Amino acid sequence: MLNLRDYSIRKKLTWICMLTSGAVLVLASAAFLAYEWTAFRGELLARLSTQAQIVGSNSAAALLFQDQPAAEQTLAALKAEPEIRAAAIYNREGRLFASYSRPGAQAESSLPRVAGLQADRESFEGGNLVLLRQIVQNGEGLGTVYIQSDLQGMGRRVRRYVVILLLILGASFLASFVIASRLQSLIAQPVLELAETAKIVSQGRDYSVRARPGNRDEVGLLIETFNQMLAQIEERDVELGKGREQLEQRVEQRTAELAATVKELEGFSYSVAHDLRAPLRHISGFSNMLAEQYGPSLDPNAQRYLERIQNGARQMGMLVDDLLNLARIGRQEMRCQATGLNSLLDEVLADLKPEADGRKVEWRIGRLPFVECDPSLMKQALYNLASNALKYTRPREKAVIEVDARVQEGVTVIVFRDNGVGFSMKYADKLFGVFQRLHRPEDFEGTGVGLATVQRIIHKHGGRVWAEGELDKGATFYFTLEPADQKSSHDKISTGAMATHDGTSS
């Protein structure tokens, strides 16, 4: 069968028309043929029945008087009916009394044997109509008439009908094809045009295109709705464009504002760096000169005050430097490369050597991974954490500081643990704030910027930093970093170095 579904609308419509008209014609012809067939049979039966009646009544006398030739003569009159192949008359006992057969037909052999009087009956057997009629006179059965007729006439007629029907069928098929081909454009054309428009819109993203308005039927309605939809989309498109433009403008404006603010801030920190440090240097310088040149002639109190002045200036100098450092880290561009934390930490420990002088300090350094980071920033963070640990373990006879790495839920966590004075978890959230200190300055010196700097560096690297501690039991600092790659650092030393050569972004 043809797969109608995938045909074009033109073809579909044509086929539907042709199939419909064809089916109607075939059905009508079949009904007509069936009617003709039954009508012809009835007609034939009625005609033969009449003939048998006539033969019967004409041969009643011949049967009574045993006049066989007369009966034969009566039967011979049947040759006027060409369909009758054979006929016979049987007497009361069922013996053949007279017979007739159409010239050229072998009647004798096909005549049935009959026993006694037969009841009236007719039947179609083997393409023949067989008819039996009793010969009755004055209520008494004298014998039986037998007529056998073929259906050649009927066949001829049916054949003629079929030929005519086929001719009609062909002609109307042709006619319906022509008509359907003409009429399908009424439906198909607007649909095809609509499809073409939709294609143009979809390919060109041009929502200003409109489909040609159609008739006032469903397709016309579809086109109208389609055009309305296009209008809505076009409208929304324009609005969207406007919104985007506004957004871009706003982003531009904000960026400019932000750039201005950053510039201002930079100018501010530059001024702080230059102008704030100068007077401090003068305080320090001249108080020092005062102490050197006139110290001996000053009383002890005055000397102490001078010392306080110098300490104050020194402290403020450190504060300014640390703050500037923090600000610089904030805006400094990251220059990331695969870096071995172990070698960075080694450098840090070398730098810190003077601070650990004369103290018992045990460093327990584990295997640290290679990470993608800015080495100078990361060194600063490690330095701050290590020097913190060193500072707060000072009261201990023996300081134990562990640095190790572990992988937790796929993230590398670096751990700094010391056995120092620790802190109360109550204040854990204050640890990383600028100028937040949990110890008195006379116990532990410092500016309160170190851990804020650590946090800023770790955040800049997309990591997280937190701390756990217990008063007098030590503190543990954690931070997370993205590993340089997933494999362990130890078999990656050479590739790590290569990644640096490849010039990861600068």
Add this chain to the structure above:
Amino acid sequence: MMAQVAEILLVEDNVDDVELTLHALRQEKLANQIAVARDGEEALDYLFQRGAHAQPSPSPQLKLVLLDLKLPKVDGLEVLRQMKADERTRNIPVVILTSSKEERDVVQGYKLGVNSYIQKPVDFEQFRETVKQAGLYWLLINQPPPPPG
């Protein structure tokens, strides 16, 4: 303040800084003759014998310029640029001695050919030590270029 034959030219606008620096230098007995310029223009005048310094021949033995960056009229980097652009002054070692260690200043300084960049420490002890080290190096250890001509 301007000495006629100097080994060191100190370019510094702040009187306190001038005094502290001179104090440190003298204490270490590094230089007998130190010229001081109080702004960039004066420094250039001194170096190129213009204006007030037109007549007497300046120091062929100028061994070091200590240069502050933030200066009135002509800033330190501009002084440096002009020095390094001129045949007569190109070879004189220049040490930037300033409060700022802004990266752009450091980068720009080296780009213009500065010989050293030092941030003035706030603490006087450190400041004195720094000035001493710089003086020692540039005046005693470093082999200066032969005088031009």
